[in-house]
Amino acid sequence: MANILVVDDELGIRDLLSEILNDEGHNVELAENAAQARNARTRARPDLVLLDIWMPDTDGVTLLKEWSTGGMLTMPVIMMSGHATIETAVEATKIGAHSFLEKPITLQKLLKAVEAALTRTPVGTGPAVHTRKPGDGGSVGRMVPVMDLTVESAMTGGQSLPPVMEMGPQARQLFELDKPLRDARDEFEKCYFEFHLAKEGGSMTRVAEKTGLERTHLYRKLKQLGVDLSRGKRGA
CATH class of the missing domain: 3.40.50.2300 (Response regulator)
Structure with missing residues (x-):
């Protein structure tokens, strides 16, 4: 800290x-x-x-x-x-x-x-x-x-960054529908935001503009859904 x-x-x-x-x-x-x-x-x-x-x-x-x-x-x-x-x-x-x-x-x-x-x-x-x-x-x-x-x-402080996962515009995800609505919705939203984060190169500003959310609210939403925002932070 x-x-x-x-x-x-x-x-x-x-x-x-x-x-x-x-x-x-x-x-x-x-x-x-x-x-x-x-x-x-x-x-x-x-x-x-x-x-x-x-x-x-x-x-x-x-x-x-x-x-x-x-x-x-x-x-x-x-x-x-x-x-x-x-x-x-x-x-x-x-x-x-x-x-x-x-x-x-x-x-x-x-x-x-x-x-x-x-x-x-x-x-x-x-x-x-x-x-x-x-x-x-x-x-x-x-x-x-x-x-x-x-x-x-x-x-980047002289360090190379890991490439962001590529997801094409036709990317699709299969969801299990036999589950509570809240769980199914969270699963979809997580996939939705991961797709846009990858597409926008990890830029919170561009993802916020794309999804229509204020940046601070977007960040809290991603943390709530369990989206891994620090992937690659400590290097592989």
Whole structure:
């Protein structure tokens, strides 16, 4: 169990991440802007911070840099953004971020990144390549691990994710009808949501839009039905 600070100006994302992380056994502190994040960082001393980039007062990269230069980056930080780019991911990891999550955040990627950050698993362990800015001439430039050059690797803490089960559009499931209606309905709903989770690559946002459910309600429904949301979290 860890103390995790979630910093995001969107209420829905704060609530959803809090719900998921609480169910995983973690204590969660919430902040909606950089000012609240600074106070929470000093007061709660979190084991991990999930930090959004675009916020109304101070952006996440600036806050990360502030913590780094002030000697306060003593915990792993996972950056979050709906507009992730390779350049932003590399910049954040150079400053000291552990990894980068691109929104919409899937459950598998969230849990994988949180586990990697809490165990301090290095982001990039692959071979390094040379990078050179235009106009540098023949200079070698800096060395960047290959895995750091993709948003996907930064998002997952440098660990590969297991493939999501593929289910074609014609997938069918046989149900036993000789049982109470409640049991038959739960069985159908579990199959229904597993199908859409697989089809949407595990994205809670897209499944919520597809099924017409609010994300927090959807998450609770999946837990109630026994849908395995952490499949692949600890690796096979």
